[in-house]
Amino acid sequence: MFYVIGLGLGGAEDITVRGFEIVKKAERVYLEAYTSILTVGKEELEQFYGRSLIVADRDLVEQGADEILQDATSKDIAFLVVGDPFGATTHTDLVLRAREAGVSYKIIHNASIMNAVGCCGLQLYNFGETVSIPYWTESWQPDSFYDKIFGNRRRGLHTLCLLDIRVKEPTLESLTKKEKEYQPPHFMSVSEAAGQLLEIIRRKDGEYKELADTGLHTARNEGHSSGSTTPLPGNNRTPASS
Numbered sequence: 001m002f003y004v005i006g007l008g009l010g011g012a013e014d015i016t017v018r019g020f021e022i023v024k025k026a027e028r029v030y031l032e033a034y035t036s037i038l039t040v041g042k043e044e045l046e047q048f049y050g051r052s053l054i055v056a057d058r059d060l061v062e063q064g065a066d067e068i069l070q071d072a073t074s075k076d077i078a079f080l081v082v083g084d085p086f087g088a089t090t091h092t093d094l095v096l097r098a099r100e101a102g103v104s105y106k107i108i109h110n111a112s113i114m115n116a117v118g119c120c121g122l123q124l125y126n127f128g129e130t131v132s133i134p135y136w137t138e139s140w141q142p143d144s145f146y147d148k149i150f151g152n153r154r155r156g157l158h159t160l161c162l163l164d165i166r167v168k169e170p171t172l173e174s175l176t177k178k179e180k181e182y183q184p185p186h187f188m189s190v191s192e193a194a195g196q197l198l199e200i201i202r203r204k205d206g207e208y209k210e211l212a213d214t215g216l217h218t219a220r221n222e223g224h225s226s227g228s229t230t231p232l233p234g235n236n237r238t239p240a241s242s
């Protein structure tokens, strides 16, 4: 059996009882360690679980599915994911590969950033499309996340912005080399995300100017009677996105 087990968002003890029981008895246990991170490292998890874990980095997950699924028809293999296995994470591919290989699988759910965002006080029912804000590079500066935030705002919805996490990311220079070199881990701060959003507003100028200046103005233009919409980052009042 192939088990995909959510670890929740806090520390080692946030695994569910069901997930813990599987981890204790599984033949191999992989720890997905590049889309999210816990507040504790591999060593602390190993100590709490009382067993060793295999770190599954991006290369292993994206190119080593066969290795992960090896023996899973006859043995229990567990794959640990921070948060919920399907909470804004694309591990569907691994599950589809398990199905294709005739491997049975079970998903053990847990808390996800998708619902934990409720802690900021905004009503989960009123969130629109979630966006990921990636670190810009010199040659790659996407801005589609801004359009999605804009679309949510037009409908009076909040936006959950997932800020980039770069763990074990190869340097551009080593991408084509056999021996990859890795950038130090970095985590996008709110001010870095806001900086990119402001830069997009600056570039789009006329197009989004009124939204950047005042969400209230935009809401009125669209015929809403309520003036309760909140401005986007860049305005010195309450941000609409979290």
Ligand SMILES: C[S@@+](CC[C@H](N)C(=O)[O-])C[C@H]1O[C@@H](n2cnc3c(N)ncnc32)[C@H](O)[C@@H]1O
Binding pocket: 009, 035, 036, 037, 081, 082, 083, 084, 085, 086, 087, 088, 089, 090, 111, 112, 113, 114, 161, 162, 163, 164, 165
């Ligand atoms: C691809 S999503 C994976 C989410 C995870 N599977 C879940 O269900 O919560 C990863 C993004 O979620 C956000 N994230 C994950 N854990 C978080 C936490 N504890 N606090 C804030 N943001 C978090 C980060 O923006 C990160 O880049």
